[in-house]
Amino acid sequence: MTRNTASASNVYFGLMSGTSMDGVDGIAVEFFPDKPPVVRGEAFEGFSAGLREALFALQQPGDNEIEREALAANALATRYMVCCHELLRGSGLSAADVRAIGVHGQTVRHRPDKGYTRQINNPALLAEMTQIDVVADFRSRDLAAGGQGAPLVPAFHATIFGVSNETRVVCNLGGISNITILGAQGHVRGFDCGPGNVFLDAWAQRHLGRPFDENGQFAARGQTHRPLLHALLEEPFFAQQPPKSTGRDLFSPAWLDARLASHPGISPEDVQATLTALTAVTVAREIERHAPESRAVYVCGGGARNPVLLKALQTALEESGASGVPVLTTEALGVPPQQVEPMAFAWLAQRCLARAPGNLPSVTGAAGERVLGAIYPR
Incomplete structure (x- = not known):
């Protein structure tokens, strides 16, 4: 199968911007029911100094937080969009070939002890800019079920x-x-x-x-x-x-x-x-x-x-x-270390669209398995 003929029902993008706040790792991956996933492309899009500063500032209480968070979320969505375009370019895929984007968002507060976790993002804007379905907000459903919402x-x-x-x-x-x-x-x-x-x-x-x-x-x-x-x-x-x-x-x-x-x-x-x-x-x-x-x-x-x-x-x-x-990297198991987390959120997006659970109660402490994520159609 060539890159540009991959099945639209199987190809997902995964985007992960983690606690380090240096940028977003992206992956284009095709899932199969009876064999390992195939990576169609990967990309990294760094954050500007201004965006990193805005994200770091949101880690602590401050003035005008609602507007500052909204503006940072818009800026994040733009960086996510650029990463997606790089994935399309590098994989030879079109937007119509991609079933959905699974995007984690950027954690700025995580307080399961108080009943909330906050991953800022603007998935509606990302869906609008990419014309691809977006699945986001994976943690809150597990938290609502009494879990930690992490790790997923x-x-x-x-x-x-x-x-x-x-x-x-x-x-x-x-x-x-x-x-x-x-x-x-x-x-x-x-x-x-x-x-x-x-x-x-x-x-x-x-x-x-x-x-x-x-x-x-x-x-x-x-x-x-x-x-x-x-x-x-x-x-x-x-x-x-x-x-x-x-x-x-x-x-x-x-x-x-x-x-x-x-x-x-x-x-x-x-x-x-x-x-x-x-x-x-x-x-x-x-x-x-x-x-x-x-x-x-x-x-x-x-x-x-x-x-x-x-x-x-x-x-x-x-x-x-x-x-x-021995201490090895996941390369020894067939997946390069930088691909694991973005691939996980592509997988979680696939699970969400299939209405299949994405959490493990034995890990998060949730009351049971739950379908994770919210869908933003293109």
Whole structure:
């Protein structure tokens, strides 16, 4: 089958802009009932400094929030539209070939403890600009059913990675880290572990003037400051039992600065190394607690491109008693790390249109399976 003759009923776009807020990853994927999905194209569209600043500002209460959120949502929809056009161009598809766009939106608040989560977006505008059906707002239905509304990707992980006679862990190192435990008997669990790249990126921006620590080079110049690491690990969230999810509402610059204030004089390089260790240790501890029988850890998300972070995770696993458990990327399972999350939201869009459930109550804590998403026809 050539690219431009793919069936319209099977081709979906998935768009994911995560907690790192650097841009949107897009994928064009064709799903089949009896074989693995086929990627028709992928694209990345970065956010401007102004849009990133507007999104970061919406993380905290401020003046004129309704208008600022609406304008940011319009700007986001425009970036999503550009990403979709790049997917069309790169895949040789037309808008008529695409069944729907699954778009996560940009999380600016996540407070399941208060009964809400907020992913800003303007899916109606995106449908208008692309002339493709849009499926959005995936989290609120799970939340309405008493769940955390996150993480949602474990259901997809179970579908695409779950066939195995041994327990494996899929670890997403995005802005926030989360793991999916795919049990040998088909039981699936998953939850957020804590900060992934959120502090690594923020600290690199503060001290290097760059949006992220490329290849972990900044962290590699420092050493883990053990007293600071221990202080960071005292955060109660890390000891909570799942289901649990988190975001920048908790792991904010103010959270980090409050703890740094008790440990003055640490070099920026040592702070970056310590933050890298924090991400690695919190993930390793959750694997030790909830999946000690796991035989491998497969990493996706932006952190998969950070060899220093991957090495730190391997070390943390060994120190927790999981020696011999390799840290790999999802490339070893046939899906490049950067494709996993956008493909998950394409899959969730497909599930929504089929009126099939997209959540896992064992992960989110919802009262039952629910169809996720709201449909905006073209």
